[in-house]
Structures are given as C-alpha cells and as structure tokens.
Amino acid sequence: MNPFLELGIRHEVVNAISELGFEKPSPIQEKAIPVLLTGNDDFVGLAQTGTGKTAAFGLPLLEQLDFTQKHPQALILCPTRELCLQIAKDLEKFAKYIDDVHVVAVYGGANISDQLRQIRRGVQIVVATPGRMLDIINRNAIDFSSVKYVVLDEADEMLNMGFQEDINNILSETPDDKKTWLFSATMPKEVRRIAQNYMTNPFELTVGTKNTGNANIEHQYYLIRAKDKYAAFKRIVDFYPDIFGIVFCRTKIETQEIAEALIRDGYNADSLHGDLSQQQRDKVMKRYRERNLQLLIATDVAARGIDVNDVTHVINFSLPDEVENYTHRSGRTARAGKTGISISLINIKEMSKIRHIEKIIGKPFEKKQVPQGTEVCEKQLFSIVDKLHNVEVNEEQITPFLPAINSSLEDLSKEEIIKRFASLEFNRFLDYYKNAPDLNIEARDIRGGERGERGDRRGDRASSNGYTRLFINLGSVDEFNRGEMLGYICNTAKVSGKSIGKIDLKGVFTFFEVQDAEVEKVFEGFKSIDFNGRQVRIEVSGEGRSDRGGRSGGGFRGGDRNGRSRSGSGERRGAGDRGRSNSGGGFRDFSGKRRESKNRY
Structure with a gap:
C-alpha cells in the first residue's frame, strides 16, 4: 500500500504526487500530515528548507477544503514572489485529479488587475506575499471571513524581511476560530511571539534539532x-x-x-x-x-x-x-x-x-x-574524458558524415586522435593556469597583514588606464540588463568579454568601456546593424579625451580612459583565454536583428 495512503491522503492526490516522483514521505511529511489532517490544532513545524514542507501542509489542505465552494478557505503567506509561485504551482500539481480546485498566487511585481480578476472568479486557496496581500485587503477586494486555515511558511524569513506589521494586519482580517499552521527553518524569539499571539496551545513538531543545518x-x-x-x-x-x-x-x-x-x-x-x-x-x-x-x-x-x-x-x-x-x-x-x-x-x-x-x-x-593550477587542469582533463566516454551518439544523423571524417583523420593513430580531442579543451586551461600563484594562506601567515586590505567587491580588480568609453543608443527600455548588453556587444562586434570594461546602462542608451585596441573592431562590428527596425549607433563618449571625435556626427565626442584592469591576483581573465565551451559557454546568442530579443534567455 502506498505510504501516503496510509497517512490518510486520498487516492486522487496520491496518484498525482506519484507522477511527481513522491515515493515515500519525508520526515516532516510523515509526522505533520497525520496531525494536520485532524484539523483540530494550531501547528508549529520546524524543519530545514528542502525537506518537503510544501507537501507537509499542502496535502492536508487539499483534504480539508470544500471545493464546491468558490470563496477563500485557506491563506498561505510566504516571504518572496518565487516561493509564492512555487507553492501555488505545487498545489495545482497535487490537485491535478481533483475537480474545481482554484489557487491564486498574489505577489508584487505582477499585474494586480489579473490577480483581482482571478479572485473575483472564485478561489479556495490564496498564496500571497504580505505586501501585495495587504494591498488587496485595503482595496476591499477579498473576503476572508470564511477562511479556515492560515499557513505561515518561512515565518522566520518573513520577519527578517520586516513583514511583522503586515502579518499582524492580515491576520486581523481572518476569523478568530481559524487554525494557524506555522512552518519555519529556525525559531527566533520573533517567531515564538507570533505563535504566542495567534495560536492556542499549538502542536509543535521539530524535525532534527532547532536551528541546525541539514545533515546531508x-x-x-x-x-x-x-x-x-x-x-x-x-x-x-x-x-x-x-x-x-x-x-x-x-x-x-x-x-x-x-x-x-x-x-x-x-x-x-x-x-x-x-x-x-x-x-x-x-x-x-x-x-x-x-x-x-x-x-x-x-x-x-x-x-x-x-x-x-x-x-x-x-x-x-x-x-x-x-x-x-x-x-x-x-x-x-x-x-x-x-x-x-x-x-x-x-x-x-x-x-x-x-x-x-x-x-x-x-x-x-x-x-x-x-x-x-595543476590540480584544476587535471580535474578538467578527466571531465573532458568522461564527457567523451559518455556522449550519446546519434548514429542516424552522424553516419553520412563518417566517411569524410574517417578520410580526414586517416593519417592519425588512435592514440593521436585521443590526445588531440582531449587537448581541444585541456590546452586552454593549461595555458590559463600556467604559473598560477598559490592563493592559500594560514592564520599564522597573516599577523595583521590584511590590515588595509578592504576586501570589497573590487578588491581584485585594480583600476588602470587603457579603456575608451563608448556610447550605444540601446538601453533598459529595449529590455537589456547589463549582462545582456555585454553579451550583445561581444557577439555583434566579435570581441572577447575581457576587452569590455564598466557598463553603465541607462533608459534609452548605454555607456560602456572598451580596451583601446578593440575600439576600431567595435565600430566595424556595428556597421549597418539594426535593432527592432532602428539603426544602432556607436559613438565615443564626450566625457574626457577629445582626440578621437564622434563617429556618427552626434554630440558625443572624445572619450575617457577610466577603464579598469580586470585581472585577479595574477591570473589572466577573459572568455577567450579560459575557454568554457565544455560547460555550455558563457555568452548569450545575440544578433543585431529582431531575433535577438526573443533569444535573450
């Protein structure tokens, strides 16, 4: 018999979670589900993230609610948009074979009108972040008078993020006789205070030791x-x-x-x-x-x-x-x-x-x-060998090319072919880590030696000259972030990432730094490039030098040299030096055409 059936979960739900790969309950599920299925007690569950807390409260909720009714019966509060969406999706998957289950995810950063529309259509389970939930309550757009269960998931993190007052205001809109289920990874005094204020003799369950980490x-x-x-x-x-x-x-x-x-x-x-x-x-x-x-x-x-x-x-x-x-x-x-x-x-x-x-x-x-450096090269070499050994061969697709391949390699022995295939990637790492310094220190080596080292995010990227500041007439309104702009510039101009310095993304334009030796290549690469129907312009920024002049007759002339050396403690940096094709590559595939905006992710 399926262990979830033994816990009291109905066949429809067990069938759905079996398809998701649920074979046996996790410790928190095994201990919490029987308690929550009674529906009689407030509940505090302490367990680490990744232990299956969503199913621990989600499966009992699906047993307790009346899905013939279209009003909110359960409210789940969580700290972030990602978790809110994740819980809502999980509940929908658990309820795959139950009719008329309606779950709405309510969170900031999305269109509130769509969320209000879903609520008006009828919903039994509301999963929400506190800020957006309070906004909807203040609009008198939801009625929590029939809520039977409130779940506070990741309660410690909600309090860390400053949602104490919002939680108080939301809970005050729910009936006094509701049951409150609180789940948390840790139990600071603020979480304990919520349990005291909003629960009556809660059943407390701890999986592992309070505040400890996952044993695995x-x-x-x-x-x-x-x-x-x-x-x-x-x-x-x-x-x-x-x-x-x-x-x-x-x-x-x-x-x-x-x-x-x-x-x-x-x-x-x-x-x-x-x-x-x-x-x-x-x-x-x-x-x-x-x-x-x-x-x-x-x-x-x-x-x-x-x-x-x-x-x-x-x-x-x-x-x-x-x-x-x-x-x-x-x-x-x-x-x-x-x-x-x-x-x-x-x-x-x-x-x-x-x-x-x-x-x-x-x-x-x-x-x-x-x-x-030698240890890294060895690890990378055997990773290449493993990939070569385990690669899936598509016989049908590759067979037509084999005669030409065999002809091209016929002058090489088996040993030489193996060495050359392995060296395709290995040589790049070998070159990159040649003469790499020892970065380890011991406590006794310091003796105050770090005094004066600030250790901030720029600690290994010292400032130097050698860069020219350029202007491009694309910005955040074109749906770029800085990483995407970097990929677009590198792929369009065919330059390495190491040649690009600071990127200052604005609304309708962007400033970016380029190594002096690559400036001409950037201008050449962007000749006759258009983006979404308009021509892309590259010009030298007018902040600083005036010996270059503008390229497109615009008002940006000259360009400063405020670039930074991107080296890190003696190790060379740059996509071209390292070679990361064994891990899927680092840059997005951008073109200068409309296709770019579709393929950014």
Missing part, C-alpha cells in the same frame, strides 16, 4: 586574502566542472558586479536580486531551472523560495550578517534527501564567524585548500 550538507571554508577572493572563487568553480550552484552575495551591487565579471570571464552565470523586474526574475529562474545557467548569483532575499533540484554547491562569496541566513543559504542544496556542499570564502577576520556558525548548526566546517 558538507560545510567547507577557504581561508584567503580579501584581494584574492574573486580569483580563488573562479579556481574553486573550475575545480568542479559539473558544478550547478548558487552563489550568495551580501548586497545587490555585489551580486550584479560578480555576475557581470563571471559573464565577462566566460562563465555561464547570471544574477538574481531585488532590482530586477518580475519578468527578468522569471527569465533568469527559467534558465536556471532548465540548467542553461551553471551559476546563479543571488542575494539572500532574492533566493528565498528557490526550489531547484540537484543544486550541487552553495557558495558564500560573502558570509551573511545573520547566522539564520547561513542556514537558509546552505539549505538550497541537499534537498529531498540528496547531498550537497556549502562553501564559504573568508579572510582571517571572519574566522570567528565560522566558529559561531559551527556552534549554531551543530556541525564542524572543514578547512579546504584552494586548488593549485
């Missing part, structure tokens, strides 16, 4: 100088050729800059932060879920609700200010019983933070050494 996560740290952080980060990523990870930064600016630097260096990466529109966020997440991105660079807030399977690594480019956020970050990997690695890049001043986190999560960190 391996915690590692690398001790490096602040100025070497970016170079060490790249080397660690290269050491794991099949990495599929989330990289956490502390601020939006740092997130954007690290993502742009990675794209410029040929990595398959993009950013996720609060300044992106909902459409941009959806596109980035779609690419990541489809594994068209290898690295997602994110802030803590933006990453809440990311529920992506098989994330191999979480990398803390910057440690979080709050220990609870480390627990949430690391919980992005090792989901659904799988294993994962959480990596932290720290300098000597942050050792005390690592020790504090160890005490909170109840697990030790392993100190790791930043790989040497």
